[in-house]
Amino acid sequence: MSKFYPLTVSSVENDTRDTIVVSFDVPADLEDIFRYEQGQYLTLRSEVNGEDLRRSYSICSAVQDEHLRVAIKRMPGGAFSNWANDTLKPGQRLNVMPPMGNFNLPLDASKQKHYLAFAAGSGITPMLSIIKTTLLAEPGSRFTLIYGNRASSSVIFKQELTDLKDSYLERLSIVYIMSREQQDVALFNGRITREKCDQLLTSWIDLKDIDAAFICGPQEMIDAVNASLQAGGMEKSNIKIELFAANIPKRKTVTGRPVIGKQECEVTVVMDGNYTVFSMEKDKESLLDAGLRHGIDMRYSCKGGVCATCRCKIIDGKVDMDANYSLEDYEIARGFVLSCQSFPVTDKLLIDFDQDN
Template sequence: MFNLFKKKKPEAKTNPFLPLKVREVVRETPDTVTLYFEQPEPILDYSPGQFLTLVMEFDGKEQRRSYSLCTSPFVDPFPGISVKKVAGGLFSNFLNEKIFPGKTINVLKPMGNFTTEFHSKNQRHFIMIAGGSGITPIMGILKSALINEPKSKVTLLYCSRNEEQIIFKDALEKLVMDYPGRLETIHVLSQPEMGWSGVTGRITKDLIQSQVKQAEAEQDFDAEYFVCGPEGIMDLSVQVLEDLSVAKEKIHRESFYSSAADQAQHEAAGNTSGLTREVAVVLEGEEYQVTVSPDKTILESGLAQDLDMPYSCQSGLCTACRGRLLSGEVKMDEDAGLSDKEKADGYILCCVSRPLTDDVKVTIE
């Protein structure tokens, strides 16, 4: 029986990468740098809180990593990302140690839903909760809110290890002075040095509750919540908000890591008893047949067959690999990157999707 489905890599109609030249490298903390890029032509169009996916080659293999933009298009003349070193991090170590002004890096267009619209007539109280590098996207949103909404105010709960590890410490202090009465920053240090007079330990349930109850009790402000950081802080924050009956649409969260997707990937790696299925993938108007074994996702299998499928985080947290399910059923290891409406409309994330039936067909939009 002849296979009538094409398996060769489709010809790219447009170059998906945007080359950005590094303009400046700023050392924020001993293990974090901010890279500011020259504005391309036309200028980079992004919303505060979105991320860039960097595409680089290591040992002859293309790798991708996503980093949140820490800048505001309403305030900052040049877009920038902040990168914190992680143990064994391929990108983070390279960007912290070997990047220099003049270096050009290929990126994908800005993506992400961790953002909001701004209007000068809004009167909101932004409650922002961050831990470590989770301050990165929040910084762009914070600056945008202050400049665009003169009637709004911001309260930031920010957990760091010690004073030396506070990313954007000087910038935050300046913003507090520039916007008196409109920005309150509460630093929480888990391992402070001698002489620290602020909050110590970790962001607790009681601390979050007190801020939320105060914000919800204000008659003149509409409270809105943004959370980004380690899973523990995020889960605790969202749980407190839900327990206090905060409307779901007022809660925004951005994850850098998914333990659920990681655990599912680990379990799938040893799966030899499941079924291998054929999945139809519609890419740029052409249909391809992809063989998906039980230890692989649709994206992994498509890339292995040289299909130029879009992707970024590969953890189910962004929407770069989003596709619409035309038929069949899939299991997603993680779906935090999709809104309830997107899921109701049949969208899936190919990087964490595994076919459950033999009739799965996905179109990449």
């Protein structure tokens, strides 16, 4: 799981003015490694202007498609996204890490459920995979999507969503919320705020009929929708959240972190079956930064606690974890942490990147 594999880009298609959809050829000997679940993401790696860059992008294909592809939206100041939009061509090779992520729920063909999804902008990319996979895997289930954008021209996967709606007229409902384009229904104008969500749950969506909800977009929208859903009676455990790395908040500055015991911690890292030991000061840098400084190719992408690429399990010892926008409560209870946000507390620490549960 920690390795990058060189994959050939099979196609690059423009979906909107600032978004490309990149497909990869997966050789037969790597098919098992790159088998994915709906809602998972890929971490891409490339050298851009002499800098080693890694970014995570959601897979936007249904599991049944067996077609590995991601959408890359150009972001202001985005070194990787701008490079990809400007230069990626079919035939190029990119280093790609196998699929990761838990932004999904188990599916059962015998179930008849009603799922709700809220997405904004590029937050649609994992939703497309989740929605299409679910409709195919659970013939008795339904999906309602609330999708926020500036205007029709910025709607990513607009044609695919239209085709999907045409294929599942009775099982898929899509509501577009536009912030800069006037629509006939006043409720569908503006941004997806807490007030807007409350109104939708009052007049458009019956939460009693919803089994689970997915939210993907900027932090502000996620917080608003999450609060509205829980206020409406939905259990927290039935709400799945994905925050894109593009929305990473500023990292905390380590200042005066209290040190217990010795100043240094002896860290043992288990990765790909190998054991590596190094020492680091407890209050100066994260586990990830210290490991990289010691020459260990520990996996990471965003370094902001968002993508969970750096997820590992504490086998022995304790850490303080500053920010967490990706791990579920049950994962933390089992000892998983984000190495990019974790600082040693004990004198010795054993972390394992190979464990999945």
